[in-house]
Amino acid sequence: MDFSFTPLEQELQKRVRRLAEEQIAPIAAEADESGRVHRGLMSILARAGLLRYCVPQEYGGYGVKVVRLCIIREELARVSAQADTNFIMQGLGSYPITLGGTPEQKARYLPPVARGEAIAAFALTEPGGGSDVLNMQTTAVRQGDDWVLNGAKKFISQAGDANTYVVFAKTDPAGGSRSLSAFVVEPGTPGFDDSRRQDLMAPHPIGEPRFDNCRLPAGALLGQPGQGLRLALGTLDTFRTTVGAAAVGMAQAAYEAALSYAKERKMFGQTLADFQATQFKLADMAVSLDAARLLTYRAAWLKDSGKESVIKEASFAKLFATEAASRIVNESLQIHGGVGLEKGHPVERLYREVRALTIYEGTSEIQRQTIARQLLRE
Numbered sequence: 001m002d003f004s005f006t007p008l009e010q011e012l013q014k015r016v017r018r019l020a021e022e023q024i025a026p027i028a029a030e031a032d033e034s035g036r037v038h039r040g041l042m043s044i045l046a047r048a049g050l051l052r053y054c055v056p057q058e059y060g061g062y063g064v065k066v067v068r069l070c071i072i073r074e075e076l077a078r079v080s081a082q083a084d085t086n087f088i089m090q091g092l093g094s095y096p097i098t099l100g101g102t103p104e105q106k107a108r109y110l111p112p113v114a115r116g117e118a119i120a121a122f123a124l125t126e127p128g129g130g131s132d133v134l135n136m137q138t139t140a141v142r143q144g145d146d147w148v149l150n151g152a153k154k155f156i157s158q159a160g161d162a163n164t165y166v167v168f169a170k171t172d173p174a175g176g177s178r179s180l181s182a183f184v185v186e187p188g189t190p191g192f193d194d195s196r197r198q199d200l201m202a203p204h205p206i207g208e209p210r211f212d213n214c215r216l217p218a219g220a221l222l223g224q225p226g227q228g229l230r231l232a233l234g235t236l237d238t239f240r241t242t243v244g245a246a247a248v249g250m251a252q253a254a255y256e257a258a259l260s261y262a263k264e265r266k267m268f269g270q271t272l273a274d275f276q277a278t279q280f281k282l283a284d285m286a287v288s289l290d291a292a293r294l295l296t297y298r299a300a301w302l303k304d305s306g307k308e309s310v311i312k313e314a315s316f317a318k319l320f321a322t323e324a325a326s327r328i329v330n331e332s333l334q335i336h337g338g339v340g341l342e343k344g345h346p347v348e349r350l351y352r353e354v355r356a357l358t359i360y361e362g363t364s365e366i367q368r369q370t371i372a373r374q375l376l377r378e
């Protein structure tokens with residue numbers, strides 16, 4: 001068994017860590033609280049060529065490899081949740097085009113995403129269709145050569161700032177796994193309104209795009225009618241493991257902060273780190289962090305190695321790493337005492353930011369359900 005990164009991956013990790021610490025960390029607090037796609041961050045990510053890891057080689061990228069996405073997410077999330085979101089949404093928002101687009105659609109939409117000139121969004125969730133995706137109410141009806149969309153989405157990352165939306169809508173009212181289709185929608189299309197924003201506990205670029213008789217040409221359809229769920233799940237199956245990596249990055253930051261604070265903070269004639277109660281907390285944090293990292297990179301490596309299905313391993317990684325990160329950040333805040341609650345403290349920010357990870361791209365409950373289904377099927 002070999003647990004090491006290839007020389008190329010080691011180089012990538014070193015490069016992203018340096019970029020994150022030198023260029024992103026100084027603007028992280030301001031960027032993370034902005035609640036919009038941060039143009040400064042986007043241009044740092046684009047200039048460094050990182051967005052190219054979200055796009056296939058034939059369309060201006062370096063090819064989509066899950067281990068590399070995980071390395072980048074871990075290092076970015078360690079310093080800035082916003083940098084992590086801005087980065088990975090270029091992948092999540094464009095991957096249905098990579099999977100199901102025609103050569104013309106790929107040539108039109110993917111190169112600008114790789115260069116950071118177009119911002120991508122993935123619009124699946126709706127008020128009534130979160131975990132229960134097939135309950136979505138947005139419809140697309142064929143009229144001549146066109147498709148007419150009606151409905152509303154919710155919790156769509158980058159909405160309001162995006163240039164390329166992949167939107168999932170119901171094309172077969174009878175329901176079932178072939179009832180959804182995927183479309184590419186560009187802002188400015190009559191009947192499409194992406195101006196509604198949402199305000200979350202930790203500011204996030206997110207909104208509620210709406211469709212009111214929004215007419216799209218036949219060329220906006222991705223793949224065939226009825227392939228929407230396949231494209232959505234195919235995308236989520238590739239990207240789910242990377243949520244584990246973002247969790248590992250945040251947990252790493254919280255652990256490092258706890259370790260250094262415990263060594264510095266003096267009380268009762270010694271440091272906080274001298275108490276066994278603190279040492280046990282640090283030990284538990286380190287073990288969970290390592291287990292989360294191992295599960296994440298194993299799932300990523302299996303996917304890149306071409307294993308036919310990594311559904312179970314990706315759910316293991318997403319479930320464990322996001323829950324472990326929530327515990328680690330919570331313990332780090334406890335070790336910091338009142339200081340950790342002060343608005344703007346890095347651990348206070350992490351405490352708010354880590355919370356979304358057990359919810360988006362399949363909640364912890366949905367991951368458990370998926371894992372159990374796989375176990376029973378095996």
Ligand SMILES: Cc1cc2nc3c(=O)[nH]c(=O)nc-3n(C[C@H](O)[C@H](O)[C@H](O)COP(=O)(O)OP(=O)(O)OC[C@H]3O[C@@H](n4cnc5c(N)ncnc54)[C@H](O)[C@@H]3O)c2cc1C
Pocket residue numbers: 121122123124125126127129130131132154155156157158204206356359360361362363364365366369
């Ligand atoms: C920061 C953030 C960014 C997001 N970005 C995007 C995006 O870019 N694109 C997009 O399409 N969506 C996005 N989402 C939406 C996200 O994927 C959904 O929030 C998620 O799928 C859960 O759906 P819901 O919020 O409707 O919760 P619900 O589905 O209503 O779930 C509520 C609760 O019920 C539980 N539950 C559901 N089913 C079961 C069950 N069978 N058994 C037991 N418990 C169950 C859930 O686990 C949860 O605890 C984002 C969400 C957040 C918070």
